[in-house]
Amino acid sequence: MRDGGSFFDQPDVFDAYWRARSRQESANSVLEQPIIESLIGSVDQLAVLDLGCGDGQYGKQLLAQGAASYYGIDASMRMVSLAKKNLTEGNAHVVHQAFEEMELPAGKFDLAVSRLALHYVDDLVHVLTKVCRSLASGGRLVFSVEHPLLTSCQESQGTKPGSWVVDDYFVAGARDVLWFGDRVRKYHRSIEDYFLAVQQAGFQVDMLRESKPDRAQFSSEAEYGRRMRIPLFLLMTGRK
Template sequence: MSIYKGPTAYNNEDFMNTYLKRRHRKESPNNIIEKPALIKLLGDVRGKEVMDLGCGESAFGLELLESGCESYLGIEGSERMYEKALETLKGTSGNVQHATLESFAYPENTFDIVLSRLVFHYIEDLSPIIENIYGSLKQGGRFIFSVQHPLLTSSVDSNRIEEQRTDRVVDDYFYSGERIEQWMGERVVKYHRTVEDYFKLLKRAGFSIEDIQEPKPNKKYFSDLQEYRRRMRIPLFLLFSCSK
């Protein structure tokens, strides 16, 4: 079985199609827990120049353009996802560039908002990327991102396969670094960081941290009461809102 790092997993067509199917299911936690919290942190995007790091198929970019952002640039490291993003943004003013976050040439003082959704826990060395993001923002610009909650990346039983998991065993929380997780039939490399690790990376780069959220499920988004109760047991996401 292969071990995938970064965006390479999505170059596997079967893996990508499985991911997209899961991602767009009605009660995907990404859609009903992480996304509402991120949208609230973003606020009004009208007239804003936005960069989206690890944009995937750019479905969220299309929503931002429809919400009135001045410009949208998505950065995507997977060639197959990049092609999907081009299709998504066809006929709009949005742009997408094929590059990893490590290799992308970040323009200086360009964006009002830089965002990233559930990408950074796949990256080994975040420090230069966070510094580049700081440099790419205009003065007063905002950086908003989500990651998989550190309680999950430190789960020692992440390879346990269940459709309806109700618990996690957390260990080695303070040992930051590589973890290999069984996900959608493949082995995927993630990088565990504590909440404090993320906080210190941001502070060292010069960011002011405005908000930290561990978004709680909202019952109104759930058609299944049992699913709502299950999601209330374990935090899935961690979000930061920062400013330059």
């Protein structure tokens, strides 16, 4: 069974992932991105840590918006290779490393962000505790994950479009799922589990969102109605 990093290093998976991300009105674009940007707010003169930096385009965007520095980490070598090509300007640094193994300097960052990466982490409290230590006093954590309603049952993501299976919701742990033509290990937690993990890592929880669709983001009523059926993402913010 592949972990998140080795999963995205598979050529077929990598290509399928980017095809899905580039689709018009992809869930990432119309649901996750607008909300996480509103939660982050201004990044002017902030030192930013990004867990799951992907191809580096988001880091490029943050630097263009005035971030003082950007430090991206990703467990996929393919993603890191792309990120290094995309982040050639500004104060940017990208490393290939699993979150569980990362060593971060204390008090260095003002903002830690993670977009759809922490559901690949087994010991979330351990990782978030490292993140908390790396933040300056008052520093913020903003992250998104797949919504627990989707991750609860490992068969859910293999069902036909428009249908979902919710089962074993309060049984936290690994879920081996078929995704983009291969199998990958994700970790399910309830909303309560995520809330407590953020607290146990040393953060004060500030906000929780469930990616409720905004009609203005959609070109058709049908697509908007489809996205109103079930939450796809969970987003949270915390402050040190």
